[in-house]
Amino acid sequence: MVSLTRREGDYPFVNQNAIQEQLKSCEAPLRGFETLVYLVCASMQRNGAYDEFEFTADDEQSLLDTLILSQWEDRAWKGQLSFDVTSCETKILGGKNLTAQLNEEWNSYFLKEFERKAFQPSGGIIKPSYLENNIEDIFFCVARGEMEKSVFFPITEAPQDGILIIVNINPVEYGHIFLVPYCNYQRTQCIARAIQLITNTASEVNNSSFRMFYDYFSAMNADRTYFQASYFANPLPVELLPTIPIFGTSTDEIYIQEVSDYPLNTLVFTSKNLKKLADIMGEICWTLQHLNTVFNLLISDCGTKMYLFPQVHLPVTGRHLHTWECGGYFVYSRSSDFSDVCELEITQRLASVSLDTKGFQSLKKRCLGITDKLA
């Protein structure tokens, strides 16, 4: 078996007593769990010169990409998804390409239901019962490997920590999956640590259609860290807009930009050094969580580009936007809503959750400070 290095001591959450307790109480959910395992290779830096400056899509389907797509298509073919999302009509609104989708079978409570089903109420650990009852939904597990190349093990015991790839049967687009980080020896899922392997996964998929999402709406989410991903062959509307640079370094080439002319104030972080980018975003997300900020993260371009969408707090009756909505893609479950929707309506919706100028300046300053410290 391949040995995996532990990465303790980096973050303040690790508590040795808690580990002992956990091991004793057998809360480690994936202990003894057998699944397909994909081990990511040791180096995270995206080498191949200027891969991301592409005229066209990447040259060939990667192994991880093939695994995800084949498993998803398999579930689709077997009828295990709630609906065929590709049969849903979409339309483009206005010059910014804001997109609306009509799906009368869309379940807007699905994510809450998933969280309730999958996570222990007390903390961010996956329920063993979830694993037992939903074994069909679990594709495979991604974990860190120590070897030069990424490898794939058909069936073996799940590693001590990694990411479970689970099908989302209520997809927003083709290939919609959950990526749930887990750790057998640590109670809380730390966002900063999760982002490292998540970014690594994006890079390994190596498909510019593959987009990853993270929603943070409240303190409860900090305990239930999970990501989502889906394939959008066209970029999300926000990705097509011009940006204003506000930061750049000469060494690790971390760039921060602000999206211009978009109703939702948005920051973009890009870098060729994925490890550094993940470090910085991890720290920023952790900080924002502790400041009780509502935000979303969109990871695109094979892990080299990250959009940060901060949102205002809403009254109890309000609903925060999911990441794909922040990006300009909205799903409507009522035919009349879909027919009536126009660019102005979506623009207003985005603007209604956006930070105001003062709040956004303050956030920018904080992000710049963190980036500068770590870059």
Added chain:
Amino acid sequence: MGSSEERLLESLTSRYSEWIMEALGDLSHDLNFLITDPCIAGHPIVFASRGFLTMSGFSREEVVGRNGRIFQGPETDRRSVMEIREAIREERTMQISLLNYRKDGTPHWILFRLYPVFGRDDARVVHFVAVQVPIPRRRSSSGRQVARGGSLFGACRNEVRSDLEFRCCLPFDSYEDSDNRGLKGEEMREAGDSEKQKAIDGAAEILSKLMQYSKLTGRVVCVKRPTSPQPGFSHISSSLCTSLGRIKQSFVLTDPHLFDMPIVYASDAFLSLTGYGRDEVLGRNCRFLGGPRTDVDALKQINESILAEKACTVRILNYRKDGTSFWNLLHISPVRNSTGKIAFYVGVQVDEGAKNDVHGLSPAVRQLGAVGAVKVAVRSLSSCAGSSSRSSS
């Protein structure tokens, strides 16, 4: 990369006749341009003018067959590259100032002008022409330091300038020089009227040559998108072609809206598997793969699934061009576009004798992986050729 030399040459000669190479070579020596073929996997360059090779310092062998990204480098503005990518996807002309790199690594500014070339009868993009005009350094520079690697998007210059000034006033304690920190880099060069005119004139010469010579083969090209394709031809946009080129499995796309559901796209692996050439399969129904011992029931099962708009897998005996047969574990699935309606059917062939690949993936997994990749690619398209459908609101 990896396309054979013949295929690259054929991309030009099959459309413009064998005299095109000489004709393009006869154009002015300081006309720098590339011709690319979006329907070949990797969207490679199929022609580089002598002027281009002189300007960039590369040899012909180092350029033909490669993708245009090789001329980009660390200070090339990423947003500009994305704009080019979008113009290619949307199959339209565009112009931009771009920082390119020569073979010796030195950067230089060029005015880049892109033109799609359409096949008149099949209404799809057959080539892109990219004209490059060097932009010389101006004597009087604006003195404004610009973000590393590129422009700040001409349209809202004043807005942007005031934002920069505003930013300077913010108390970023950790910066010594908030205006310039980390923002050193190549100063963006604007193309002047003479460069723009040179690009336009040069392009006109190239395009008129291509149009003229395409008449020799009868596969005429034009520079404006034809309003409607001739009946009998289906539209596979160049961006779809490029996405499909990534998929290394044997597969075909068939169009159920055309008479007798012909093949409209065939992967290179399909051609290798069956031994046919691309022109021998496009436009034909897949039944030509059947032969004397092909089971009629399997064919019936396929037809029923298609009528029911469902996916199916059948084991069917197929014949190669040379007459040899193989057992084909064929998976067929409807493929929908952004309107939600079926645009094509995909058929992915697996030779029963095929083994697991180097990664240990079974042929069945690779087969479904190919289906998924096709579905993602086609889902991005609307029914209209090349561009998204737009609502009026």
